[in-house]
Amino acid sequence: MLLALPDLLAVSICTNLISGGCPGWLHLVAVLFVWNAMKFLIMGPTCLVLLTRAHFLEPAARNRPSGRAHRCTTPMDAPA
Template sequence: MPTNILLDTIRTRRGLKWGVPAMLIAVPYLLAAAALAAVVADGGPGWLNVLVVLFIWNAAKFAFIGPVSLILLARTRLHEARARRARSRYAVV
């Protein structure tokens, strides 16, 4: 849930610029997943596999938000530029 709140914040207009740096959050998740997978492989409790899957899922979400935020930012800036041109075209001087 906290990761979804962070991703929702990144998808806002003010947060789109943080999409690419947020991709770096995927690295600790992948490291934690690898460490827990090693613990399970060495005879640790099998329920840790649930955490491994959760960490991989969160890492994937953060890895994909970078390119998605760039696309959303480009689309938003295009809409804003069109709106500025339309306002200046019909502005009363």
Template sequence: MFRLIWTASVHTRCFLRRYMPTNIVLDAIRTRRGLRWGVPAMLLALPYLYGASIVTTLIANGAPAWLHLMALLLVWNAMKFIVIGPVSLFLLVRARATESRDRQIERHTIAAGARAN
């Protein structure tokens, strides 16, 4: 039973990762080229939060209760975009520090090779 649940969750995660638009955008932001777009991507949370407020207003006015799932999904996607901003900023600083350190090591290696000749 545990194996079945585990397999189902892995396949669900792979499906969601590959085909859901927010996950595709977040994966693109996590690349080295996309890290600079993390903070502006936080603005994408605003339409999701607005949509969640509309859905909760509809629910309060008598809409079907299954719309709670839609509100939860909208809030979840908004939170993903809010979190990616600081995370991408941290990853960008770390990537630039690594690149700077690699350039310094390369310069020292070239300089040491030139002195040896």
């Protein structure tokens, strides 16, 4: 979430340069910075929720049997 701040600062710099008379291709750069900032702003809280959920579900998954047979079968154990 805090990683979006440098991108937003770059957007501000680009828009100030554009209003000062710099080339129009800086619009594309500003849009890319906005896109990057939006990704960080959206994925930050989403990842926190998913990590918190995994943290609380992990002990239950660790205590649950895996469903696999714990007995090792070898060719000697196979029926004749």
